[in-house]
Amino acid sequence: MRLGTPGFIGTRLRESREAYGLSATALAEMVKVSKQAIYQYEKGDDSPGPEVFERICLLFKHEPHFFLRPYPNWQESPKFFRSLAAATKTARLKAEARHSWMREVINYLSEIVVLPPVNLPKTMPQVEDPNLLSMEDVERYAAELRRFWNLGDGPIPNLTRVMEQNGIIVLRHSLDAETLDAVSAWALPENIPYVLLNSDKECAARSRLDLAHELGHVCIHQAINETTLNKQELFALIEKQAFRFGSAFLLPEKAFLEDVYSISLDALKVLKRKWRVSIAMMIERLKTLEIIDPDQHRRLRIAYVSRRWTKEEPFDRELAIEQPALIQSAFRTIVESKVQRAEQISANSGFSRHWLESLLAAPAEIFRDEVKLEMKVLPFKKRA
Amino acid sequence: MRQESSDSPLMASQVFLDHVPAGVLAAMLRAVLQSYKDASSACYETMRPRQAKDASGPFRRNKIESELVGVGERFQQVISVEDNLYKRGTGNYVELTCGVVKMTESCVPSPKDFPRDADYRETLAESTQLVLGFVPAETPGKYLYAILLHGVDGTAKQRSGCRFAQVRFPLKGFASYTEDRVDLFAMFPSIVAEYSDQSATADEVHTMLPLRVIPKIGEA
Numbered sequence: 001m002r003l004g005t006p007g008f009i010g011t012r013l014r015e016s017r018e019a020y021g022l023s024a025t026a027l028a029e030m031v032k033v034s035k036q037a038i039y040q041y042e043k044g045d046d047s048p049g050p051e052v053f054e055r056i057c058l059l060f061k062h063e064p065h066f067f068l069r070p071y072p073n074w075q076e077s078p079k080f081f082r083s084l085a086a087a088t089k090t091a092r093l094k095a096e097a098r099h100s101w102m103r104e105v106i107n108y109l110s111e112i113v114v115l116p117p118v119n120l121p122k123t124m125p126q127v128e129d130p131n132l133l134s135m136e137d138v139e140r141y142a143a144e145l146r147r148f149w150n151l152g153d154g155p156i157p158n159l160t161r162v163m164e165q166n167g168i169i170v171l172r173h174s175l176d177a178e179t180l181d182a183v184s185a186w187a188l189p190e191n192i193p194y195v196l197l198n199s200d201k202e203c204a205a206r207s208r209l210d211l212a213h214e215l216g217h218v219c220i221h222q223a224i225n226e227t228t229l230n231k232q233e234l235f236a237l238i239e240k241q242a243f244r245f246g247s248a249f250l251l252p253e254k255a256f257l258e259d260v261y262s263i264s265l266d267a268l269k270v271l272k273r274k275w276r277v278s279i280a281m282m283i284e285r286l287k288t289l290e291i292i293d294p295d296q297h298r299r300l301r302i303a304y305v306s307r308r309w310t311k312e313e314p315f316d317r318e319l320a321i322e323q324p325a326l327i328q329s330a331f332r333t334i335v336e337s338k339v340q341r342a343e344q345i346s347a348n349s350g351f352s353r354h355w356l357e358s359l360l361a362a363p364a365e366i367f368r369d370e371v372k373l374e375m376k377v378l379p380f381k382k383r384a
Numbered sequence: 385m386r387q388e389s390s391d392s393p394l395m396a397s398q399v400f401l402d403h404v405p406a407g408v409l410a411a412m413l414r415a416v417l418q419s420y421k422d423a424s425s426a427c428y429e430t431m432r433p434r435q436a437k438d439a440s441g442p443f444r445r446n447k448i449e450s451e452l453v454g455v456g457e458r459f460q461q462v463i464s465v466e467d468n469l470y471k472r473g474t475g476n477y478v479e480l481t482c483g484v485v486k487m488t489e490s491c492v493p494s495p496k497d498f499p500r501d502a503d504y505r506e507t508l509a510e511s512t513q514l515v516l517g518f519v520p521a522e523t524p525g526k527y528l529y530a531i532l533l534h535g536v537d538g539t540a541k542q543r544s545g546c547r548f549a550q551v552r553f554p555l556k557g558f559a560s561y562t563e564d565r566v567d568l569f570a571m572f573p574s575i576v577a578e579y580s581d582q583s584a585t586a587d588e589v590h591t592m593l594p595l596r597v598i599p600k601i602g603e604a
Contacts, residue, residue, distance in 0.1 A: 111598070112597060112598060113595045113596065113597055113598065114595060114596050114597075114598055115595070258407065258410075260411075260458055261410070261411035261412075261414035261415050261418075261451075261454075261455060261458065262411065262414075262415050262451045262452075262453075262454025262455045262457070262458055263454045263457035263458050264450070264451060264454035266418070266422060266447075266451070267414075267415070267418070267451065267454055270418055291458065292457070296457060326595075329594075329595055330595055333594075333595045333596070333597060334597065337597050339597050
């Protein structure tokens, strides 16, 4: 009689496979079973034997107990993907799976530490139809959020930190997909917004726009449902609105225009260091605000391309990429206040050290420090 | 080099400020200060010091003129810009028109000095109406000619700093200036500070607020 793995949760296997962007055939080959067997495991009709189970755990870098934990039946708002049209379904599934894991661990951590409460103005729109939001409305909401968060009109030195302090969970993680920039959603029913940024994009200025764009979805698209999001023309409008929100939030009209002293690439280059946004974005903002006409816009774009800035702009390597700190801080607080050890967090949350470090940027030294601590616990005496 | 005259026929600066918005002047100051920096880095990063020093003047002048065209585009509702050829076709100069004001720029050793002779400057100075009781609205076709004077700060590294930026008004005949002037350094000290203080662009440190552990039931 073949031994299975009692309590094996098939959905966890499917999600792991999707998190790695693997097809059932590819996974079957890697763990040396048939494709049909994989489908049966995933549907819960069968479970892997000890050897296959071990191979599955090694492959996905999960501890065995991960696959035995009940799969949470959570609700979520529709997910907003900031992606190129070329983004494949596989890339999206990969991002969704990792987003879901992120939520699972954070949910666990939030039972131990007090995370900052979500702090957004109650006046943000609750429209189900994006057509009801004009671009002027979007600009107004961006300005209102700045006021609400007491940010003034100037550049925001660290947008990630501002969002985290106002209760929005931000994480940077490699999605292994060039076509996908970010994904965001509201976790329900606890009503916490999550933003997952693709850390494969190594450009601070562009990453800040991605983040501000997702902030736009979080703020003005809370009531948009899946059906609306799946309509192509409405999706395009939703994306435009999020872009407009992000631009207005990072570059408020009055303060930004006071700094634009000349319509030239060199003048915008100077402003990039101050405002920490890409030159390309500033060009678009000037067009949106009707400071430049289509001819001037075209001229600037031609000059921009001829300077080969489409691939890399000046200061792209100098501006530091904003790193989230909230969840790292939560880990430290739990371990340093001796509520739980890092290994315990791993065991209780169901996620291996590998995933805690890579998905949530759990500080690696916490695990290392524990190893040192354990060494100290066993003092050896010299022989007499 | 001619020196300024001490007579003061009228307050040209008042007419100037009535027609040129402060935002435009702030933009012109930024364009000048940034061009000093850009010219310095462009020349000193690619040439030996002596050649860089020689080249930085013409480079800076053209950079400023180029940015002034950009200033004109930025404020196209209130300014018009002309890129004019010298009379003999040996070069270009940029002329900004803002209401009744026509303006060019020049680099000089000090704000009391005059730029070198140029036909266009003398022609522009001739067309001005700097007499007592000058009323722009009643003198169509006539302009107030202003020059944006700026000069190198000899103490700045690699000629990257500007020591002054003032708008002055040459009198007819281009032999003297009116006594009044518009000092852009005095008008916009924060912009000047921004360009002289390199630390202004340094990264701000943002630390995470401390989190607290939820007390277990009975612990609180």
